[in-house]
Amino acid sequence: MKKLQIFIAFALAGMTASGVVAQTRESGPWWPHAQWGGNDQAGASNRITPEKILEALSIVETGQVYEIGQVYEASMPLVGTRTYGMKMLATGVPFGDNRVVYNDEMLSTEIGQVGTQFDGLGHVGGEVEFADGSRQLVFYNGFTAAEIDDKAGLRQLGIEHVKPILTRGILVDVAAYKGVGRLSGGYEVTLADVRGALERQGIDEDSIEPGDAVLFRYGWAQLWNDAAAYGAAQPGIGFEVSDWLIEKQITVTGSDTTVTEVSPNPDPSLAIPIHQELMMKNGIFNIENMTFEALSADGVYEFLFIANPIRFKGATGSPLRPLAIR
Amino acid sequence: MKKLQIFIAFALAGMTASGVVAQTRESGPWWPHAQWGGNDQAGASNRITPEKILEALSIVETGQVYEIGQVYEASMPLVGTRTYGMKMLATGVPFGDNRVVYNDEMLSTEIGQVGTQFDGLGHVGGEVEFADGSRQLVFYNGFTAAEIDDKAGLRQLGIEHVKPILTRGILVDVAAYKGVGRLSGGYEVTLADVRGALERQGIDEDSIEPGDAVLFRYGWAQLWNDAAAYGAAQPGIGFEVSDWLIEKQITVTGSDTTVTEVSPNPDPSLAIPIHQELMMKNGIFNIENMTFEALSADGVYEFLFIANPIRFKGATGSPLRPLAIR
């Protein structure tokens, strides 16, 4: 319960007014360092132990695999000025007596942050006021921008430090619980929604354990082929549910929207604050732009979840092929 | 011998039906189409059935995970004129009252063909003379360059068609069998070597079943940080072992070198011919630039093998985070 107390203390101390007060290095619940030590760069993936993996594998009964990631292509919804250019190179002329030829491709894109993506711990931070009055950009575990920034890739917190993610996955089908095809843009999913959905699915809230993946279906993947609609205001979780996820000590959350959290935030002064809550403060990962339509149709809510980010040294995130196996 | 007879039937049927003339190599009976049908684009990944997955999961006893892929970074060995540019973008200025900032990166590279890579079925083909005297570039399942080429990605045989790879993995530790730290560059691994290594490891050759992953350790990963040495002549398998792999109906092979096959080929007139044998003719995948040093040190030769290519639409290959779990 120690963790819980720390969390509550943080919530009380830190969330006055706008939800995140300026902190000093000496104080605040995520200072001076993460629970896994001051050098930790793996965050909540530390919870994926061999025992956890064995437990997750034991969930599988049929061997049926669900693809819950999207295919990467130029027409997919992209945030802001991001681009995705994958181009086939010239095949060239045959060589050798076996007349071999080969194709390859050039990919140019913000690869960790387009399409289905695994947000790493160097992706989102915040400006924090230190005790000496200076203001610095800070990321997970107190790493500052000055400590991690490098044109050639993050010097700390790169995605290569994330441990393999094979864990128990739980899908919270909020759209089905609310009896809608998909939630409305801008709707904040409440804890009551989450509990109602779990109850509907026959999953005991107390069965959620440290290291689990808790994923949310909003029904938003139905808009994947309509970039304008997909990119508009989106439903998602807010502080209430993120507090609960942190308390549950999960390893990773995720959803079928671009940011998992409600966007825009009901408090218009805040910009993707749940990203800070989960990643920056607690080392919990976030997987975006998945699709759970098939899982929902089949009523599959608990499964072996496999989501291993590609180890691009110094990257902020990774493309992903997440799988749910039952 | 059943497999071989099927091959011959194919060869006969193919020459009649589609008007394709015999290949230069007698064992190339991949016409008129693959065993999974003329439209198939998944190749030997079709062998990964739910039953196969259940069988593979049952191998796991401890939950211990081995990373058998390399980290992607600018200093890694690259073939020819390939480039790898991963650059951190400007963090930008904090926004919102929560003063959030985010990092992202631009990656520009032949991503399916650098570092640890999963070679897809659109990667390697060959020029073939048709019955009408014309010569065309042909890939797996008879798809021609004219049918698949597109500047924006392959129209057929893109990596997105490969089914998830969770299967039984077998490591053939050739270097350990030969009693060397690593094999010599240019050495062709013989079938006797493979059988000797399996026997040393206590694995019955007949236990290798359709859908398995058979991986080869040459010890070459020890040179990963020395690009010049790594990229010189490499040990690997030749026609003898690839014929055996094809007969065994495996799904995927791979190794700790750039091409898995011996390079250069002992017949200097041939250029990466085993790529054609495996991929072009038989739909068997090839994973390159892995590392098996830890598996070898621990004597782990049989495991759950997870190697799911990222689904970049129309790509020839994919970066990968292959895992061995015992």
Next chain:
Amino acid sequence: MKKLQIFIAFALAGMTASGVVAQTRESGPWWPHAQWGGNDQAGASNRITPEKILEALSIVETGQVYEIGQVYEASMPLVGTRTYGMKMLATGVPFGDNRVVYNDEMLSTEIGQVGTQFDGLGHVGGEVEFADGSRQLVFYNGFTAAEIDDKAGLRQLGIEHVKPILTRGILVDVAAYKGVGRLSGGYEVTLADVRGALERQGIDEDSIEPGDAVLFRYGWAQLWNDAAAYGAAQPGIGFEVSDWLIEKQITVTGSDTTVTEVSPNPDPSLAIPIHQELMMKNGIFNIENMTFEALSADGVYEFLFIANPIRFKGATGSPLRPLAIR
């Protein structure tokens, strides 16, 4: 008529010498080689001699410069699946006692073929049937795809071979002559239009000399900020005018549309055929996506034209900052 006779001689010589059969279009006597010799890679830029440059410089009277190229940015009209991604990299942390920092950027794009662009001689070719019945892809001066293709850049006909372009520029203001703000999409500019426009501008047709740049204003640049409208059917020249340009032995043409030629071609079976006439057959360059609104407003029709492609080795084209100076 001298030029035409040379063409015919080429046609006769070409069919005999190199075994190439006649082209579908009678006016395509570009075999066996260009008039500048079989190894030439500079095409009509050979016409820019020191004398030509002196003549061009002498046009300048006021020193006033007109920018006739567009700025490159993500929102500009792009053809097909082309992409333009320019991203600022992380500034990094200050270093040295002088606390220096530097910005740089990553650009990923089909740089020779987006925005204002200089089409080089390796850009457009065609499939040609040879005397032996074989069909090959052929480019300027008879270079075949097999001779120039390389994943790392063209081995022949790269843009770096184009000589500096400082020459006399003539703007043919077709839109002004026709009394419209801009021509209609799909309208083919006739030779009568060109002659009428020149007469209106007080330029004697016979004053057009070898090495000149003859540019066409259709008024299309007004649509630059509306990518959909800009990219629809465009006005432009056809065979009649391109024959005239070839006869005039100009060095470069260009316009304020994407392809300079009428698009689609009035003969719907033909795809950008004027590109083949100019570049492939005659080595005449084509600059696309310029803007002449200011020149037209000021009635400036003759000027020093500066348009030097960047020398990217093996590129098919180049971004450009074309200038008109009067």
Next chain:
Amino acid sequence: MKKLQIFIAFALAGMTASGVVAQTRESGPWWPHAQWGGNDQAGASNRITPEKILEALSIVETGQVYEIGQVYEASMPLVGTRTYGMKMLATGVPFGDNRVVYNDEMLSTEIGQVGTQFDGLGHVGGEVEFADGSRQLVFYNGFTAAEIDDKAGLRQLGIEHVKPILTRGILVDVAAYKGVGRLSGGYEVTLADVRGALERQGIDEDSIEPGDAVLFRYGWAQLWNDAAAYGAAQPGIGFEVSDWLIEKQITVTGSDTTVTEVSPNPDPSLAIPIHQELMMKNGIFNIENMTFEALSADGVYEFLFIANPIRFKGATGSPLRPLAIR
């Protein structure tokens, strides 16, 4: 003489100790804004007036063009982790009855900062202490990082604001003056060297006028094909000569090395300080990695200099095809 006095005041006030003291917004010779006004983004290119262009054109006597830029290719010397990837895309299959095909390429690189390059005003800045004690990153004309930073390109000071550069060019052949093939790495060119070289060339120092381009030949281009040697310690100008250039009110300088200034600086605590002197404080541009071997061989020291950066919106620099015409 006003400008000169300001400069001297700056030199006295600012160059104590390390050459750049912390400045406040209210004080300092380049505050509160540049001589061309607080909104200026064109810097010393403002000096290229129509009159200046006419004067420059009048230098030309023969029309002979010298290419003084390098060709861009993968093997060229690159700084740090920069990459240059230019790849030919798939030609595709012929289309239309005219069987047209086209090549294009993907370029991925820090394009403004590789090879022959035109350094813009958003490229180099410095951390400055403001009167309130805060420290900010500042660029030309007092623009702060917060004001110009954007992942999609600089919001201010982008290279597109630089006016066309057609001006009088003067080559200072320091290597020839010193009687060596090339200067030694780390040698700081003195003002006496510059004056001696000009005298040897018969150029009166007083003839250097505002808006001129003053370029330095160190002989370093001879090492272009040896990236390791080229990238080692380089000769170049220091504070003494940059002060003189600033006093002369030139528009642009440049050389045949990577940074034009001596590298490393004789004061090891300083990192490329001349970049700050020229660009950040005075809006004077710098063109790097040129080659003057042919000019030197022919004894051509005064010429029409054409060096127009490509207008990539928001870029820090540009590739270039600089020309010298006599």
